[in-house]
Amino acid sequence: MVVLATKCYVEGDARERSLDGMGSLVENAVGDLHVEWQVGVRADGFVQVDLTGEDAAVARNALAEEWGEIVAHDEGFEPGEEYVGTLESWDADGFVLDAGEDVRIPADRLGLGTGTPEQVVERFGLVQHLPMQFVYADPGGGEADGNGTGDGSNSSATSRLADAERDRLYEWQRGPGRLNVNSATRGEVRATINRAGHARDIVTVERLGLLEQSVICREETDPPGLLAAIGSYLPAEMRCVV
Numbered sequence: 001m002v003v004l005a006t007k008c009y010v011e012g013d014a015r016e017r018s019l020d021g022m023g024s025l026v027e028n029a030v031g032d033l034h035v036e037w038q039v040g041v042r043a044d045g046f047v048q049v050d051l052t053g054e055d056a057a058v059a060r061n062a063l064a065e066e067w068g069e070i071v072a073h074d075e076g077f078e079p080g081e082e083y084v085g086t087l088e089s090w091d092a093d094g095f096v097l098d099a100g101e102d103v104r105i106p107a108d109r110l111g112l113g114t115g116t117p118e119q120v121v122e123r124f125g126l127v128q129h130l131p132m133q134f135v136y137a138d139p140g141g142g143e144a145d146g147n148g149t150g151d152g153s154n155s156s157a158t159s160r161l162a163d164a165e166r167d168r169l170y171e172w173q174r175g176p177g178r179l180n181v182n183s184a185t186r187g188e189v190r191a192t193i194n195r196a197g198h199a200r201d202i203v204t205v206e207r208l209g210l211l212e213q214s215v216i217c218r219e220e221t222d223p224p225g226l227l228a229a230i231g232s233y234l235p236a237e238m239r240c241v242v
Contacts, residue, residue, distance in 0.1 A: 002060040005046040005068030005084035005131050006209040021185045022210055030059040046070050060149040076138040083164050087130045090117045109160035124169045125241035127182040130211045133162035177223035178241035179215040189213045196230045
């Protein structure tokens with residue numbers, strides 16, 4: 001079994017469609033291996049895939065590499081190592097990521113420029129449940145330094161966003177405008193854009209998680225305008241990266 005660092009938090013028909021879609025994504029990733037699988041959802045919303053067969057270990061590694069893996073509670077986190085959690089909440093003090101347990105990233109450890117965490121969320125177009133990489137630091141042990149290592153010398157150590165995560169978000173700002181969306185599959189977002197008559201206004205829809213997508217706009221497309229055009233069609237949280 002592997003628990004993936006992406007959640008399924010919709011209900012009813014939307015949940016069934018999401019899990020069917022997840023099954024197709026697993027098929028694409030491990031369908032050539034000698035393995036059988038079943039997709040499910042844990043009580044905390046994380047997607048888990050039960051794997052059996054002679055290639056189960058290979059399949060697990062492939063899925064963990066693609067989606068990130070939630071560490072089992074009995075394994076715990078290693079200070080200085082990188083993990084993936086989903087963005088659950090933010091406040092004046094920082095971000096809270098869910099990585100099987102809550103991991104707080106203080107405001108001064110986000111590394112995303114000036115402004116409050118709320119302003120960072122708006123500036124980078126972050127939506128709830130977005131998978132994000134972080135470097136873990138044991139609050140009672142060493143702090144992860146700029147290279148992601150801990151030396152055991154700081155008793156007030158705090159976790160931080162990973163360098164790769166910071167680079168990804170800054171790259172969003174340097175590229176064409178984006179519109180980030182949650183609570184919808186990639187196919188649902190694409191269908192909504194087509195239905196609203198804006199297919200020519202986008203380059204593609206990038207999958208960030210099972211239900212988190214990033215619409216990459218064309219150079220001449222105004223992301224806030226696209227949000228206004230499709231917002232009534234899609235019951236989701238949406239934020240622009242401009």
